Amino acid sequence: MAALSINNVCKTYANGTDVLKGINIAINDGEFLILVGPSGCGKSTLLNMIAGLDDISSGDIAIGNKRVNELSPKDRDIAMVFQSYALYPSMTVRENISFGLEIRKTPKADIDATVKRVAEMLQITHLLERKPGQMSGGQRQRVAMGRALARNPAIFLFDEPLSNLDAKLRVEMRTEIKLMHQRLKSTIVYVTHDQIEAMTLGDKIAVMKDGIVQQFGSPQDIYDNPANLFVAGFIGSPSMNFIPATVVQSGSDIGVKICDDNGCVVLPLPHDKAKLAAFVGKEVIFGIRPEQITDARTAYREGLPVMACHIDVIEPTGPDTLVFVSLNNTKVCCRTHPTEAKYPGESMDLVFDVSKAVLFDPQTEARIV
Amino acid sequence: MFKNLTVGRALVYAALLLMAIYYLLPLYVMLTTSFKSLDDIREGNMLALPQLWQGGAWSKAWAEACTGVECNGMQGFFWNSIKMTLPAVAISTLLGAINGYVVSMWRFRGSDALFTMLLVGCFIPFQVVLLPMAQLLGLLGLANTTAGLVLVHVVYGTAFTTLFFRNFYITVPDELVKAARIDGAGFWTIFFRILLPISGPIFVVCIIWQFTQIWNDFLFGVVFASGESQPITVALNNLVNTSTGVKEYNVDMAAAIIAALPTLFVYMVAGRYFVRGLTAGAVKG
Numbered sequence: 168m169a170a171l172s173i174n175n176v177c178k179t180y181a182n183g184t185d186v187l188k189g190i191n192i193a194i195n196d197g198e199f200l201i202l203v204g205p206s207g208c209g210k211s212t213l214l215n216m217i218a219g220l221d222d223i224s225s226g227d228i229a230i231g232n233k234r235v236n237e238l239s240p241k242d243r244d245i246a247m248v249f250q251s252y253a254l255y256p257s258m259t260v261r262e263n264i265s266f267g268l269e270i271r272k273t274p275k276a277d278i279d280a281t282v283k284r285v286a287e288m289l290q291i292t293h294l295l296e297r298k299p300g301q302m303s304g305g306q307r308q309r310v311a312m313g314r315a316l317a318r319n320p321a322i323f324l325f326d327e328p329l330s331n332l333d334a335k336l337r338v339e340m341r342t343e344i345k346l347m348h349q350r351l352k353s354t355i356v357y358v359t360h361d362q363i364e365a366m367t368l369g370d371k372i373a374v375m376k377d378g379i380v381q382q383f384g385s386p387q388d389i390y391d392n393p394a395n396l397f398v399a400g401f402i403g404s405p406s407m408n409f410i411p412a413t414v415v416q417s418g419s420d421i422g423v424k425i426c427d428d429n430g431c432v433v434l435p436l437p438h439d440k441a442k443l444a445a446f447v448g449k450e451v452i453f454g455i456r457p458e459q460i461t462d463a464r465t466a467y468r469e470g471l472p473v474m475a476c477h478i479d480v481i482e483p484t485g486p487d488t489l490v491f492v493s494l495n496n497t498k499v500c501c502r503t504h505p506t507e508a509k510y511p512g513e514s515m516d517l518v519f520d521v522s523k524a525v526l527f528d529p530q531t532e533a534r535i536v
Numbered sequence: 537m538f539k540n541l542t543v544g545r546a547l548v549y550a551a552l553l554l555m556a557i558y559y560l561l562p563l564y565v566m567l568t569t570s571f572k573s574l575d576d577i578r579e580g581n582m583l584a585l586p587q588l589w590q591g592g593a594w595s596k597a598w599a600e601a602c603t604g605v606e607c608n609g610m611q612g613f614f615w616n617s618i619k620m621t622l623p624a625v626a627i628s629t630l631l632g633a634i635n636g637y638v639v640s641m642w643r644f645r646g647s648d649a650l651f652t653m654l655l656v657g658c659f660i661p662f663q664v665v666l667l668p669m670a671q672l673l674g675l676l677g678l679a680n681t682t683a684g685l686v687l688v689h690v691v692y693g694t695a696f697t698t699l700f701f702r703n704f705y706i707t708v709p710d711e712l713v714k715a716a717r718i719d720g721a722g723f724w725t726i727f728f729r730i731l732l733p734i735s736g737p738i739f740v741v742c743i744i745w746q747f748t749q750i751w752n753d754f755l756f757g758v759v760f761a762s763g764e765s766q767p768i769t770v771a772l773n774n775l776v777n778t779s780t781g782v783k784e785y786n787v788d789m790a791a792a793i794i795a796a797l798p799t800l801f802v803y804m805v806a807g808r809y810f811v812r813g814l815t816a817g818a819v820k821g
Contacts, residue, residue, distance in 0.1 A: 181645070220714050241720035253711035257733030266729075267719030314719075 169231035169244075169321035169354055170196045171217070176226035178212055178378075186212050188378045189226070194371055197352045199345075201369035203359055204401070208375040210358045211326060217356060218324055219243050230321055241270075246315035247324040250331060252307045254299040260286075260310050261295040264317045285313045305336045312347075325357040329364065341367060362402050366390065374398045391523060396452065396532035399525065405457050405489065408499045411529065412453040414446040423453045423526075425494050427476055429514075434472045434521050438536040443526075451535060452527040457489065457500040459520040462507035466518035475514050483508075490515065570594065570789035577785050593786035597794060601787050603774040610791050612764070613771035617751060618798075620682050620767055624689035625746045631690065632697020632742060633735065637727050639698070640705035641713045651702060657695030662755050665692070673760060680762050688760055689750045696749075697742050704738040705731065740809040747802050768795045 171194050178187040186209045194200045202210040215221040217228055219240035228235055235243050246267075254263050261282055268278045286292040289309045299307055308328065315323055325344075329337045345368055348355055359365055365372050366386045373383045374397075382394040393399035399407045412423040420435035421443040434453075436443060463473070476492040483489075488508035490501045492515075501517055509515040526535040565582060570593050572586040580587065599609040639651045669688055670679070678684030708731065716726045757767040766774075772795045776788050803810075 215714075218714075218718060220717065240714075240718045245718060247715065247718050249711040249715060251709045251711050253709060253715035255712065255716070255730050257730070266716075266721075270720040270725065314715075318719075 170194060170198075171200070171322060171354060171356065172227075172229045173213070173217070174227045174229075176213070176216065176228060177224045178209070178216065178221065179224045186378050187216075187224075190378075190380055192371075192373050192380065192383055194354065194356075197354055199348050199355045199357065199368055199370040201357050201359060201365040201372045202375060203362060203365040203372060204375035204381075206360060209378040210360075210375050213375075214247075214324055214326055214356060214358045217322070218245055218247055244321040245324055246318045246320040246322075247326065248311045248315050248328045250327040252299070252311040252331075254307055254310055254314075256299055259296050259298055260291065260302075260313075263299070263310060264313050267314065267318050281317050285317045288316070289313050304332050305340065308332060308336075308340060312344075316347075316351075321354065323353055323355045325355065327359055328357075330359070330361070344368065363404060366402065372402075374401060376401075393454075393525065393534065395534055396454070396527045399454050399527070403456060405500045405502075407454045407456050407525075408460070408497070409527075410453045410455070410495050410497050410499060411450060412495055413450055414443060414448065414526075416447050421447060423451070425453075425474065427474075427492065427494050429475065429477065432472065432474050434474075434519050434524075436524065436526075436536070437522055438526075442536050446526070446535060450529055452529050452532075454525040454527060455519065455521070456523070457502040459523055460499065460501035460517050461520075462503040463516060463518055464507050465502075465504045466520060468520070471518045471520055473516050473518050476517050477514055478509055478511050480511055481508055490517075492517070566789045566793055570786050570793060572786050574782065574784060574786065590786075593784070594790045594794075596784075597775070597787045597791035601775050601784075601791060602778045603771045604778060610768060610771055610775070610794050613766055613768040614794065616682060616761075616765060616771075617768040620685045620689070621747060621750045621798075624686045624693065624750050625743055627686070628690045628693035628697050628746055629739065629742045631694050632699075632701045633732070633739075634727070635694065635698035636701025636703075636705050637731060640702050640708075641710060641726075641731075642723070651698075654695050654698050657692075658699060660695075662692075666755075666759055670760065679760070680765055682761070682765050685756060685761055685765070685767065688756050689746075689753070692756075693746050693749065697746065700738055700742045700745070701735070704735065708734070737809060740806045744802055744806055744810050748799050751799050771795075 171192075173190050173192040176187060176190040177185070179185050190213060192200065202213060204210050212221060216223050217230075219235065219238060219242075223236050230243060230245070254260075255266065258266065264282050264285060265278045268281060273281075282295070283292075286295055289312060291306065291309050291313060294302060294306055294310065299310070302310070308331075311328070328344075329340055332340060341364060344357075347353075348368075357364075357368060365374075369386050371383065372386055372389050374381045374389060376397055382389055382398045384392075389398060389402055393402065393407075396409070400409065410423075410425065412425060415422060415424050415433055417433045417435065420433070421440060422433040422435040424431055424433050426432075476494070478490055479493055479498070480491040481488055482491070483505060486505070487502045488505045490503050490508050492499050492501060503515075503517075527533065528535055568585055569577060569582075571589045571591065572580070573588065573590055573592075576587050597609055598611050600607060601609045603610075603613070635654070639647050639654075669691075673679045673684045673687070676684070676687075678687060712730060713726055716730050721729065751767075752769060753767070754769040754773070757770045758773070761767065761770065772791055775791050
């Protein structure tokens with residue numbers, strides 16, 4: 168096990184494309200790091216660079232205290248699990264797991280013991296003599312993890328390991344990976360485009376876009392305090408509502424003006440007045456998560472602003488009913504208690520918990536408060 | 537089975553039957569003629585079965601027929617062809633496998649350009665390389681030798697075999713190679729332990745293709761080999777064209793079949809893998 172630090176790492180391809188533009192990430196020994204972002208954001212390239220499969224154009228990567236820039240993959244003490252599992256098709260599960268050990272000239276007895284231990288841990292002992300072609304996706308996934316575990320590396324690298332599994336299995340394996348991490352206290356770097364995987368698995372998340380880390384922090388911090396419009400929209404499902412609104416002064420309060428068919432209200436904001444004052448009269452993007460617009464019964468605090476809204480559509484999900492309304496000509500999703508939700512065409516009193524609402528600059532998309 | 541026989545179906549079957557006859561008739565004539573006596577050939581119908589089945593023409597074609605001044609039959613030339621074809625097929629196939637592995641899995645600066653140049657090699661007509669190749673063989677001291685022919689066929693065949701293997705390996709997920717590199721395997725270990733074991737189908741395709749090409753080649757054989765070292769295709773030509781005495785059609789036919797037997801054999805043994813290999817490719821992880 169070891170810490171990982173990535174300092175000012177850039178990647179430029181021969182044709183001049185910059186895929187990574189100065190990445191800085193550091194995690195401690197035993198932490199679970201998630202690299203998340205839309206496709207093409209450079210997250211897989213970064214993982215390949217940590218693995219040594221791609222060259223680093225500039226910057227440094229260190230595993231433990233050792234700079235590994237020039238080391239070949241086999242000397243970096245890493246193991247990787249791939250999206251396609253990348254099991255060797257001509258080898259049995261046993262051979263797949265022992266291949267790396269064999270190449271490293273591990274004694275036969277140790278190899279056998281390791282294969283046995285790993286197979287028992289992942290419950291694949293009965294599959295040891297099978298070939299990859301004779302197994303289901305979930306079983307292959309386990310074998311791929313087994314191959315990584317057998318090596319007992321300093322860092323585990325996962326490249327979208329669950330995206331080829333069906334939804335149910337994906338959730339199961341997600342829990343197993345988390346369990347494995349808790350048990351082994353291993354350092355893990357995990358690439359995914361799925362923000363739910365990112366939130367549920369990670370100790371630290373690096374949200375990436377266009378070769379830049381948009382935000383690096385704990386899952387809850389990223390959820391509650393998104394650094395910019397992209398992060399706010401990317402993390403969370405259903406995603407945050409972005410309502411274009413004008414900042415107005417109303418008495419001693421500063422708030423945002425929200426209108427629907429029936430008229431307008433001003434939602435006073437409890438944020439830093441000094442920062443808000445500079446935006447009075449200006450157009451901003453008011454970001455508020457669906458669970459922060461809810462019915463009176465679910466809202467847990469008194470004295471929050473209430474607005475009667477006209478319901479367009481409802482989507483019952485079971486535990487919650489999502490109510491869609493139109494505010495400032497924008498579709499807005501609100502998460503309400505199933506028994507409290509009204510029906511389309513009716514009007515419903517919605518409570519706005521503005522304490523966690525955020526404002527973004529429409530031009531720069533940066534966070535205001 | 538005739539219940540579902542529509543007009544369209546009938547036409548399809550008729551066309552297929554016609555094609556089969558078209559291809560099988562020459563073989564039939566060759567086979568029957570080779571077992572006939574010369575009198576039988578002269579007097580009888582070309583399509584008739586032999587009045588008396590005789591194997592004499594076969595032994596004559598193998599051991600006694602004249603191919604020019606020498607009259608030792610096809611046997612020596614048959615072995616010449618074997619000695620030329622087996623190494624040429626083996627070397628060109630192996631080179632193709634390694635080339636294909638490199639251009640698909642170990643991209644380097646200019647690897648695409650290299651592959652394109654190799655591809656162009658597939659389109660170079662035989663005639664174009666005759667003179668330069670003759671000079672090269674002369675320089676190397678390999679003119680008129682079987683080794684020289686092997687070299688010619690390896691050089692000419694590598695373009696095709698590289699194309700075959702490259703197109704096969706490009707369908708293999710490159711994560712497989714990445715995984716092996718992380719496991720600590722090097723260039724050759726990955727090739728021999730990971731890729732070769734799954735290359736069976738493409739090897740069959742390549743071997744059949746190369747074997748047929750090299751065994752059946754006439755032009756290189758007639759230009760770059762002479763006398764003792766000639767391959768069987770050239771000997772067959774000489775045998776049929778030797779114009780002393782009576783024209784022995786039965787011997788000609790037997791000799792032609794002898795010349796074709798090895799390729800027939802290869803198709804029968806490996807033919808069913810051929811189609812499989814051409815259509816297969818995707819290795820399901």
